[in-house]
Amino acid sequence: MNPLLDFSGLPRFPEIKPEHVTPAVDALLAENRALVDRLAAEAGAPGWDSFVQPLEDANERLSRAWGQVSHLNAVVNSPALREVYNENLPKITAYYADLSQNLALFGKFKALRSAPEFEALSAPRQKIIDNEVRDFRLGGAELPEDKKPRFKAIQEELSALSARFEENLLDATNDFGLIVENESELAGIPADALQAAREAAQKDDKSGWKFTLHAPSYMPVMQYADNRGLREQIYRAYVTRASEFPPATSPEGKGKAEHPQGVGHGCKAAEAATTALWDNTGLIADILRLRREAARLLGFDHYADVSLSTKMAQSPQQVLDFLDDLAKRAKPYAERDYRELTEFARDELGLANLAAWDVAYAAEKLRLKRYAFSDNEVKQYFPETVVLPGMFKVVETLYGLSIKQTPAPVWHGDVRFYTLSDSKGEPVGQFYLDLYARDHKRGGAWMDDAITRRRKDGAVQVPVAYLNCNFSAPVGGKPALFTHDEVITLFHEFGHGLHHLLTRIEDLGVSGISGVEWDAVELPSQFMENFCWEWEVVRHMAKHVDTGEVLPRSLFDKMIDAKNFQSGMQTVRQIEFSLFDMHLHYDFDPDSGKTALQLLDEIRRRVAVMFPPDYNRFPNNFSHIFAGGYGAGYYSYKWAEVLSADAYSLFEESGVLSPEAGHRFWSEILGVGGSRSALESFTAFRGREPSIDALLRHNGMTGI
Ligand SMILES: [Zn+2]
Secondary structure (H helix, E strand, O other), rough: OOOOOOOOOOOOHHHHOOOHHHHHHHHHHHHHHHHHHHHOOOOOOHHHHHHHHHHHHHHHHHHHHHHHHHHHHHHOOHHHHHHHHHHHHHHHHHHHHHHHOHHHOOOOOOOHHOOOHHHOHHHHHHHHHHHHHHHHHHHOOOOOOHHHHHHHHHHHHHHHHHHHHHHHHHHHHOOEEEOOOHHHHOOOOHHHHHHHHHHHHHOOOOOOOEEOOOOHHHHHHHHHHHHHHHHHHHHHHHHOOOOOOOOOOOOOOOOOOOOOOOOOOOOOOHHHHHHHHOOHHHHHHHHHHHHHHHHOOOOOOOHHHHHHHOOOOOOOHHHHHHHHHHHHHHHHHHHHHHHHHHHHHHHHHHHOOOHHHHHHHHHHHHHHHHHHOOOHHHHHHOOOHHHHHHHHHHHHHHOOOEEEEEOOOOOOOOEEEEEEEOOOOOEEEEEEEEEEOOOOOOOOEEEEEEEEOOEEOOEOOOOOEEEEEEOOOOOOOOEEOHHHHHHHHHHHHHHHHHHHHHOOOOOOHOOOOOOOOOOOOHHHOOOHHHHHHOOOOOOOOOOOOOOOOOHHHOOOOOHHHHHHHHHHHHHHHHHHHHHHHHHHOOOOOOOOOOHHHHHHHHHHHHHOOOOOOOOOHHHHHHHHHHHHOOOOOOOOOHHHHHHHHHHHHHHHHHHHHHHHHHHHHHHHHHOOOOOOOOOHHHHHOOOOOOOOOHHHHHHOOOOO
């Protein structure tokens, strides 16, 4: 039997082979499509059991099977697996696209919404039906027939434009390569970054060191290179990517910066050719125009209203007020940070004017001077063998659970599997932990759902999560050592995991993280990060790998001080981006003659403390909002931080490991999933609406 079609228990990872994928996907799609046709054609009033339930069952089977395939593709990639993955992905996408356009299904959901039966359904089921009706509407299902072709054409054009925006940025980024021949020009850059630059040059059959605009190459130069000219050259190339300025390297001279100082003074013909090739300026206006047109077809005034209709924030004005308020409070701290940095740069680094390409460099020097400790020193106190039990202990104490390693079929020898049980020993949830970086595993850290909690055939299905990280594996017979940042990442992902695993909902559509508003989904994850800054917690999970000595309190205090280093400057920068995004999609008119860059300039004059050079083309590489789904949603980062900090403040008041606070957090936030609005959940937990005070306090922004 095809293991991908076995839904009786945990995935049978060791048995799944690439040749299982296509037959399983084809069988499930055929089955689902037949069911959809049958449900759509059925006469009579649709009910939960006769209509919604079978649809949920069918989609659950498909998403469980395909979820295993995408998971394996991400963590143990191989050419054969990638091939079947790419071969089947379009079929899956097409199925869901057809589903969202199926007017007969939309009609059934609407009928159910207005049937007498609706009022008798549980709150989660009502929410699922409401969400379905909303999503069909946002997908254009209710447009008059003569408007539909235009709406569809806009959607298609938008996805093509977004893809081009991203490609332009990628091509412009990849195009740049700067070869430095003379080692004396590279003073200050750390050895590992130099080694990588050396290898990059060798790959091109060049001598010397090659620097690119990819983060692992760009960042060390900006942070550490003593050579100011080099920093400026690379900065300029970075901030003019995908703009009207010609790339800093000519197409013939790949790998060699031709006229980095002379941008704009090069050969006109060559400029025109490359400029037209990758410039995102026109795409920005086109994307904004089309989003606005689509919003108006749907009956909204602005694209921002469309974006917020599935989010916790209630109106663009509410978001703007929130950002303006935060800006007002953060700005004095940003000004202080900036003043300290300019004075330090002037007095100790001899930089009379702090330029944009000096900021990261000066900040790193100031940080070192103030907080003399290294990541490597701290790392010795965070061996995996102490950190993991420490993290589990936090969760066990807060929620009265126990976490034990249990056997399960896995995809790699390093992967472990755990079961969370309640005080009666009943399993509540289970998770895989795949901690280490290795070849053929996707980068970064993420949580994904393998099985979602629901009631099925009278029994509750225990939820299962994947927790994936890319930490360094153990070496030299010692346990793996984590940096403090990695410990925070682990807590963050575990927070997402708990949101999925501790749900009490019994219907798929709003169980765990399903149906939770985008701008609130980071609440449980960022909430967990707070414990990594709590002495009460840290002293139990930080012991020196060789001596077993507990992390010295003095070192911990230095870490706390360093935590808020320049948080004022960082906050106003995030606010600048968020305001820019929201205004663009709300009260900005791309046809008014004002450009996006001019809008950004106005916003900077209101909230920023640092002003980049005129040639900076930040909008042209802001792919989050033009290519990444964050349009009128970039504020979510700060919004969720406010929620998580404010939620955590109840623990600060009740004792950070208070089981009472823990149970309340479980009942009102983790347990309810998307069954009610995030605002209702938050208010039920905190006894009031969110306030930004805790965030300001956590960021050291009180007292001025
Ligand atoms: Zn997250």
